[in-house]
Amino acid sequence: xxxxxxxxxxxxxxxxxxxxxxxxxxxxxxxxxxxxxxxxxxxxxxxxxxxxxxxxxxxxxxxxxxxxxxxxxxxxxxxxxxxxxxxxxxxxxxxxxxxxxxxxxxxxxxxxxxxxxxxxxxxxxxxxxxxxxxxxxxxxxxxxxxxxxxxxxxxxxxxxxxxxxxxxxxxxxxxxxxxxxxxxxxxxxxxxxxxxxxxxxxxxxxxxxxxxxxxxxxxxxxxxxxxxxxxxxxxxxxxxxxxxxxxxxxxxxxxxxxxxxxxxx
Amino acid sequence: xxxxxxxxxxxxxxxxxxxxxxxxxxxxxxxxxxxxxxxxxxxxxxxxxxxxxxxxxxxxxxxxxxxxxxxxxxxxxxxxxxxxxxxxxxxxxxxxxxxxxxxxxxxxxxxxxxxxxxxxxxxxxxxxxxxxxxxxxxxxxxxxxxxxxxxxxxxxxxxxxxxxxxxxxxxxxxxxxxxxxxxxxxxxxxxxxxxxxxxxxxxxxxxxxxxxxxxxxxxxxxxxxxxxxxxxxxxxxxxxxxxxxxxxxxxxxxxxxxxxxxxxxxxxxxxxxxxxxxxxxxxxxxxxxxxxxxxxxxxxxxxxxxxxxxxxxxxxxxxxxxxxxxxxxxxxxxxxxxxxxxxxxxxxxxxxxxxxxxxxxxxxxxxxxxxxxxxxxxxxxxxxxxxxxxxxxxxxxxxxxxxxxxxxxxxxxxxxxxxxxxxxxxxxxxxxxxxxxxxxxxxxxxxx
Numbered sequence: 010x011x012x013x014x015x016x017x018x019x020x021x022x023x024x025x026x027x028x029x030x031x032x033x034x035x036x037x038x039x040x041x042x043x044x045x046x047x048x049x050x051x052x053x054x055x056x057x058x059x060x061x062x063x064x065x066x067x068x069x070x071x072x073x074x075x076x077x078x079x080x081x082x083x084x085x086x087x088x089x090x091x092x093x094x095x096x097x098x099x100x101x102x103x104x105x106x107x108x109x110x111x112x113x114x115x116x117x118x119x120x121x122x123x124x125x126x127x128x129x130x131x132x133x134x135x136x137x138x139x140x141x142x143x144x145x146x147x148x149x150x151x152x153x154x155x156x157x158x159x160x161x162x163x164x165x166x167x168x169x170x171x172x173x174x175x176x177x178x179x180x181x182x183x184x185x186x187x188x189x190x191x192x193x194x195x196x197x198x199x200x201x202x203x204x205x206x207x208x209x210x211x212x213x214x215x216x217x218x219x220x221x222x223x224x225x226x227x228x229x230x231x232x233x234x235x236x237x238x239x240x241x242x243x244x245x246x247x248x249x250x251x252x253x254x255x256x257x258x259x260x261x262x263x264x265x266x267x268x269x270x271x272x273x274x
Numbered sequence: 275x276x277x278x279x280x281x282x283x284x285x286x287x288x289x290x291x292x293x294x295x296x297x298x299x300x301x302x303x304x305x306x307x308x309x310x311x312x313x314x315x316x317x318x319x320x321x322x323x324x325x326x327x328x329x330x331x332x333x334x335x336x337x338x339x340x341x342x343x344x345x346x347x348x349x350x351x352x353x354x355x356x357x358x359x360x361x362x363x364x365x366x367x368x369x370x371x372x373x374x375x376x377x378x379x380x381x382x383x384x385x386x387x388x389x390x391x392x393x394x395x396x397x398x399x400x401x402x403x404x405x406x407x408x409x410x411x412x413x414x415x416x417x418x419x420x421x422x423x424x425x426x427x428x429x430x431x432x433x434x435x436x437x438x439x440x441x442x443x444x445x446x447x448x449x450x451x452x453x454x455x456x457x458x459x460x461x462x463x464x465x466x467x468x469x470x471x472x473x474x475x476x477x478x479x480x481x482x483x484x485x486x487x488x489x490x491x492x493x494x495x496x497x498x499x500x501x502x503x504x505x506x507x508x509x510x511x512x513x514x515x516x517x518x519x520x521x522x523x524x525x526x527x528x529x530x531x532x533x534x535x536x537x538x539x540x541x542x543x544x545x546x547x548x549x550x551x552x553x554x555x556x557x558x559x560x561x562x563x564x565x566x567x568x569x570x571x572x573x574x575x576x577x578x579x580x581x582x583x584x585x586x587x588x589x590x591x592x593x594x595x596x597x598x599x600x601x602x603x604x605x606x607x608x609x610x611x612x613x614x615x616x617x618x619x620x621x622x623x624x625x626x627x628x629x630x631x632x633x634x635x636x637x638x639x640x641x642x643x644x645x646x647x648x649x650x651x652x653x654x655x656x657x658x659x660x661x662x663x664x665x666x667x668x669x670x671x672x673x674x675x676x677x678x679x680x681x682x683x684x685x686x687x688x689x690x691x692x693x694x695x696x697x698x699x700x701x702x703x704x705x706x707x708x709x710x711x712x713x714x715x716x717x718x719x720x721x722x
Binding site: 192193239267 | 305
């Protein structure tokens, strides 16, 4: 019994030790391919790649810089309650957000009540399209920038007109709409000044060509072509990307279209 | 009263009426994208359609005219004619009063509508140009002509619309004279041919018995000057396209070549070569007086007048290499203007007067380029194995030239075709011709 049990034990031991080994042999293991997923987040530990860590930190810093240069929209939200101390409204907003989650159908009614630009903040199909289409990314960014203007910025604008970012957004929009007539004589004065009357949502109520008399002057036929192209650009672009606040300040706006730079270059 | 005044002043200070200076924004950039334009078929009633079908064997002349305009605009590179399938409004209704919302929906910024009628053996074509965004009419014109001129009407409408929207004259109602080529490279049959600028209505002016080269249009009428062989000598000829009468220009003891008209069409400027020397001469077509312009032991050739007739550009190898020069029209004050690497030839002064087009050979490649009249601002527009002889469109925006392809080891594969390119250098297009073609020359506008 002892001998047989000893043999049995021995057999079991051999089987347990050798069989897996034997079974492993015929398997042709594919060469090891090390796949290291590095997530660039704060939680990632990369103890064996100090260089990569440094690079990531650099990239982060650069990203931070870029964000700060582009007038971060986050700050706007923080400043809003400080600038407009209406606690009731804030509470309402929170409630609205909660409602959105529970009953999305109600959102539509609410959107209709707010202004054009606030609509974009909540749901802007153009921005969604821009996320899909990379070519629209820049436009989407400018949309967000112009939409979220802080109260402090607004106060500055009272004195100095539009801020640089607001002006840039407006310019970028009109650049895209203005098809410059290529046949204009570039050695002539190619400046057309157009005064606009705007609605709060940026749509154009009235346009006025300031040098209208020049249109009928002999030898200035090109000016009419130029002025019409500028008017088409305004029509095509409206509603214009204007700030959400300070309507009194920009309800009258003058656009100076100058084709000379483009045609000379 | 005093209290009231004080109250008003107080109110004024308490509630100040904010006033702002007018905000000005400078727009100094735009896009150079082709302008989206809808060209509606020109409408016509059934009787007009039937009569014109009998007469011209064309199903719908109104539709065909709109296609001529569409093709012109597409070739120009400045317009984007929209697909007719996307049009929501019928041509006849659109011509009366367009529904601008429908046209702006398909992104059209301009709209052309029109109507064709046929009565008393005359074709009457009217058209309207609409500004879709401003919702207003920009232009309305009507033309009456013989029915067979229907394609020309399409070109004239194209010119009018082009001028209204771009600010410069068009170039569609023009013709191109060129050398038609047929047969293997060693035995080419070359005929003088003329066609509309869009490649239609080709007519052959010579039979192909004699070699013809470098035809050039008179800017003021339907005369053509070209080079052909007379008693085995290359000589400059004059040909009246309307009458078919041709004559040899001048009685020179040597060979004459590279002819071109003066801007007023009254003189011919050309090269005259004798004893290995080539100089530039002019001949007055009224009194046949010949005048020598250059007198230099080098080869001076390819002369071209400035549009005001005060200057001449030409190429010369007087510096040791072929370069471009300008001088006053009497031959004085010669200045070299090309200083880049390579050889420069065939200079042609732009009808606008601001640029000179040329052919450049550098490191085995041929380039068509432009430079300012002082030689600065050289821009090479296109590069190829072999291409030369640029000729300006009458508005100075487009150049037409010819390009040859390489012959393979079996001596096959050779071809010569006409190409056009605009001043941006991006809009390069093959100009369709019935046969191989070379040496193109663009006419002035046939109608002004």
